[in-house]
Amino acid sequence: MTEPTDRDPASTEAVAERRDEVVARVADHAGTIARELALLHGGDYGKRSFETERGEWTVKYEAGALQFLLFDGGRTETYVVSTKHPPDPDPLATAMEDYDAFVAAYNDYVGSLSGVLDDVADEFPEVASTESVVAERDRVLGAIRDAADRMALELSRYEADEYGTFAARVDGTRWELKWDVDGASYLRVGGEGGIYLLSQYEQPSARDVRRLAGDVSGFVAAFNDHVEDLDAGLSTVSLDP
Known part of the structure; x- marks a missing residue:
């Protein structure tokens, strides 16, 4: 050892x-x-x-x-x-x-890398303004909002409820109006995943507004027909024994 x-x-x-x-x-x-x-x-x-x-x-x-x-x-x-x-x-x-x-x-x-950016242009074309496009879109959406809020008021009055939806088809496309205590919450075209013509979150594109604005009258007409049907249904009610 x-x-x-x-x-x-x-x-x-x-x-x-x-x-x-x-x-x-x-x-x-x-x-x-x-x-x-x-x-x-x-x-x-x-x-x-x-x-x-x-x-x-x-x-x-x-x-x-x-x-x-x-x-x-x-x-x-x-x-x-x-x-x-x-x-x-x-x-x-x-x-x-x-x-x-x-x-x-x-x-x-x-x-x-020295001088690699020397010949890179730092003057660019003037950026076009979207002001006129946005103003026109907002004008059209304002009119749609007024109609939707009026429908929301009438629906809330008839349904006696602060929340609800009304849906109708215009030329085969589903339109849906949702209302709450403040008026129209949204107006959606095309069902789930469709286009929100009115929304609390963001504005639709000007192209979508142009494409869909002409069908708003058809949706309002469908709403009016719905109201007339309700009125006709109540007119037949009799309280006489």
Whole structure:
């Protein structure tokens, strides 16, 4: 049986401290590269790789800050900087022999973009206004809204209810009016998934208004026929014994 030696185990403290110093300096330096890349690419999150003669370096950044710096030397990968654990000294030393080449590759990349936008035009055609189209659409929808609110009032009065719907077919297409305490809640054409000619949320397109406005009269006529049928039904009621 081998007797224990009196020799003390070697301390790794000095090596670890030196490793941490190198990593901290690289993190600060490469952090500048990460911020520049985030600025260049217009986003807080991203990743870009740069090739050198000895391998490939990858910079990943999140929220504009360096997330990791990876060196791929072909046989091994070394996370020179990461949010997990520091690299071993030997792979770190190998990677650092190529660090200047990585920075040069980054600088060449940035240099290749110099002047790339010099001949790009920054004067553009005048943008056409939609003011007149919107005004005309709103005028037509205003008239439709007035008719729908009037129908909603009459329906609420007859049904003695603050909420309800009335539906009819116009040239084979289903039209549905929903009312609430404020008047017409919506006027939908085409059933589920159809076009909301009136809505509490958004306006229909001008093309849809143009296509459907002519059929509003048919829907109003169907409503009037419905009211006449109700009136005719009540006119036959007799209280005489």
